[in-house]
Amino acid sequence: MIPSVLPTYNRAPLEFVKGEGSWLIEADGRRFLDLGSGIAVNVLGHAHPELVATLTEQARNLWHVSNLYHIPQQQKLADMLVDKTFADTVFFTNSGTESCELAVKMARKYWYEKGVPERVEIIGFEGAFHGRSSAGIAAAGSEKMTTGFGPLLPGFKHLAWSDMAALKAAIDDKTAAVILEPVQGEGGIRPMADDMLREVREICDAAGVLLILDEVQCGMGRTGRLFAHEWAGIAPDIMMVAKGIGGGFPLGAVLATEAAASGMTAGTHGSTYGGNPLGCAVGGKVMEIVSEPDFLGAVNARAGALRQKLEGLVASHPEVFEEVRGTGLMLGLKCRVSNADVVKAGYDNLVITVPAADNVIRLLPPLNITEDEIAEAVERLDAAAAAIESVSSSV
Numbered sequence: 001m002i003p004s005v006l007p008t009y010n011r012a013p014l015e016f017v018k019g020e021g022s023w024l025i026e027a028d029g030r031r032f033l034d035l036g037s038g039i040a041v042n043v044l045g046h047a048h049p050e051l052v053a054t055l056t057e058q059a060r061n062l063w064h065v066s067n068l069y070h071i072p073q074q075q076k077l078a079d080m081l082v083d084k085t086f087a088d089t090v091f092f093t094n095s096g097t098e099s100c101e102l103a104v105k106m107a108r109k110y111w112y113e114k115g116v117p118e119r120v121e122i123i124g125f126e127g128a129f130h131g132r133s134s135a136g137i138a139a140a141g142s143e144k145m146t147t148g149f150g151p152l153l154p155g156f157k158h159l160a161w162s163d164m165a166a167l168k169a170a171i172d173d174k175t176a177a178v179i180l181e182p183v184q185g186e187g188g189i190r191p192m193a194d195d196m197l198r199e200v201r202e203i204c205d206a207a208g209v210l211l212i213l214d215e216v217q218c219g220m221g222r223t224g225r226l227f228a229h230e231w232a233g234i235a236p237d238i239m240m241v242a243k244g245i246g247g248g249f250p251l252g253a254v255l256a257t258e259a260a261a262s263g264m265t266a267g268t269h270g271s272t273y274g275g276n277p278l279g280c281a282v283g284g285k286v287m288e289i290v291s292e293p294d295f296l297g298a299v300n301a302r303a304g305a306l307r308q309k310l311e312g313l314v315a316s317h318p319e320v321f322e323e324v325r326g327t328g329l330m331l332g333l334k335c336r337v338s339n340a341d342v343v344k345a346g347y348d349n350l351v352i353t354v355p356a357a358d359n360v361i362r363l364l365p366p367l368n369i370t371e372d373e374i375a376e377a378v379e380r381l382d383a384a385a386a387a388i389e390s391v392s393s394s395v
């Protein structure tokens with residue numbers, strides 16, 4: 001009999017009843033160090049007192065009103081994002097995949113309004129993840145996500161990751177935009193090198209096509225800059241955001257330049273919940289905290305400490321781990337044994353990690369994890385690796 005919850009997830013036998021900072025707690029009191037953050041969502045950890053205060057205060061006043069009216073919390077968050085980024089304008093969604101839908105619609109509408117309606121194609125890269133909606137799976141294109149869900153939304157091409165020659169060759173007079181994650185998350189923590197990201201920007205500029213960056217996972221401070229593309233000194237035309245922006249409240253956004261957004265006039269897009277007062281009040285507080293002068297500097301310091309400890313971990317367990325990859329607090333350990341086994345051994349040693357493609361485990365801790373917690377987490381990973389070694393040496 002089918003379970004009452006649609007069985008699209010293979011769930012681990014864990015059930016948390018409470019979260020505190022970097023910790024997740026089960027009913028029996030077992031405390032896990034959380035290096036997953038709900039997949040890069042809880043950027044300020046669990047139950048951050050200022051976010052709890054903001055959420056409860058807003059809940060007492062007003063949960064929801066329609067976008068038919070002005071929403072000051074939404075205005076405030078949009079103003080902050082415009083102030084801190086390349087963007088001139090922002091649309092709020094509830095998730096990453098909804099941000100993908102709008103990014104694709106916006107790029108196509110841009111060309112339509114320019115009188116070039118045949119420019120509809122979006123060029124993406126293998127290993128990408130852009131969410132589970134029809135546009136999201138078509139944009140990523142992998143068989144795993146698309147099989148059985150045809151006919152797929154047409155107008156997407158996929159190139160090998162970071163293949164600049166292929167990108168130049170693929171752009172033609174049907175191309176509307178290029179879409180990519182500056183650091184692929186689900187694809188196995190694969191950063192695009194800064195000089196290649198600059199080259200993508202140059203190729204797009206030369207051809208006059210739009211660049212859409214998906215910073216749903218790598219944005220909101222995760223790499224040590226507010227958005228990952230800042231490291232390369234470039235800016236997109238359109239950017240998808242979600243996950244960390246709400247700190248755990250379902251919130252997403254599409255940020256765009258005035259030119260890229262020029263087709264999106266009144267009535268062309270909408271959302272019932274997107275940008276509602278509860279979500280935007282919380283998102284505003286997250287932005288305030290992440291924008292504090294020392295916040296990102298501290299993220300970079302923690303990232304350095306974690307990376308160094310992970311390099312040591314890999315060196316002491318060469319049969320379990322192959323390498324550390326990634327940037328900032330978006331790190332991956334490429335495994336030599338099955339990554340699922342490493343994640344499971346982590347659970348047994350009370351540390352949470354997240355599997356990704358390419359046999360990688362992802363480490364995406366809260367951005368405010370302490371150095372003591374980092375040390376403790378790596379000790380637990382060390383114990384997990386030792387447990388795997390003792391099993392494999394006993395067979």
Ligand SMILES: *Cc1c(COP(=O)(O)O)cnc(C)c1O
Pocket residue numbers: 094095096097098129130131132181185186214215216217218242243
């Ligand atoms: C998670 C993710 C998405 C999809 O976000 P949802 O909120 O699950 O719809 C899109 N792009 C990237 C890079 C992601 O990591």
